Amino acid sequence: MRRILAPLTALLLATGVLAVLLPSAANAATCATAWSASAVYTGGAVASHNGHNWSAKWWTQNETPGGADVWADQGTCTGGSGGGGTACSYPNWVAGQWYAVGSIVRYTDGNHYIAVHENPGYDPVISNWFWDPYTCTGGPTDPPDPSGFVxxxxxxxxxxxSRNSFYTYSGLVSAMGAFPAFAKTGSDTIKKQEAAAFLANVGHETGGLVHIVEQNTANYPHYCDAGQPYGCPAGxxxxxxxxxxxxxxxxxxKAAGDALGLPLxxxxxxxxQDAAVAxxxxxxxxxxxxxxxxxxxxxxxxNxxxxGETIRSINGSLxxxxxxxxxxxxxxxxYQSFTQILGVTPGGNLTC
Structure with missing residues (x-):
């Protein structure tokens, strides 16, 4: 076969046809950010892997391009950040080494931290004054939501x-307009911790945002305190x-309806019936x-x-x-899982 193809290859090169048939470095697409197993990709996101760009058809994580139907091959690519590279190639933290503001390090817990104040190598998890958690996935990052939600x-x-489609992200962001202090008070660390704490608790209450209503129907008649002056007008x-x-x-x-201006x-x-109301x-x-x-x-x-104190406020008596x-x-x-997703430490006093 080689003796047959070699003259043909020479002929194609001589006529310039081969340059049309084979992709050139100039014509190949630039490699997108390298695919990372830990990164989350939504529909339309592009990542490079093994010299090809791949487009996600829908939400995916830890599904290798070329080996999962979620990825569509966009063709070969060159240059860029492809070829299995990663944006998470920051140096390991070294005790006693001077760090300027903006320095990013990988700590012994596997997480990344960014210096918000210069320091002589203080431990990143001792104080939020010198270091803040830094999210480093090696994959694409989402554009910030206009609401500023962390x-x-x-x-x-x-x-x-596996959440129920009723519990929409847009519904949550819309509801936050009624409580502007939620997840927007304090440092970035505290904002993310509060968001993670809220979502962890509501996830627990609903089986992972699956259940909209209480599943034990036998309890339904018990929730009417007829001794209230307004009674139970809905039954x-x-x-x-x-x-x-x-x-x-x-x-x-009654109290929630009065506060929200709704006839609950x-x-x-x-x-x-309404995700934003929920x-x-x-x-x-x-x-x-x-x-x-x-x-x-x-x-x-x-504060x-x-x-643990949030658990006490929600269901501490039980x-x-x-x-x-x-x-x-x-x-x-x-909560610990969600803080990890957000790239922030969970803090202390986790139980009650």
């Missing part, structure tokens, strides 16, 4: 891969748990209600009282002080 839509999808069995925080009881629907006492079904009730409780605790969950996070350690640990596990 959780991107891709990160939200990563946190809740005795109408005030069961709904939404991300599983709002329940007629007095909670007479129409509690709004919470299961998210608003969750944020209302988070921002304004102590529950069985001594402070709101929002105050617990922005660095720890994730779970804290040894009441149900398994449920507490489930919430903590979700």
């Amino acid at each position: 959780v991107s839509q891709a990160q939200f999808n990563q946190m809740f891969p 005795q069995a109408a005030y069961y748990g709904r939404g991300p925080i599983q709002l329940s009881w007629n007095f909670n629907y 006492l007479t129409n509690p079904w709004l919470v299961q 998210w608003k009730t969750g944020l209302w409780y988070w921002m304004t209600q102590n529950g069985p605790g001594t402070m709101t969950a929002h105050n617990a996070m922005v 660095s009282r720890g994730f 779970e804290c002080n040894g009441g149900n350690p398994g449920q507490v640990q489930s919430r903590v596990n979700a």
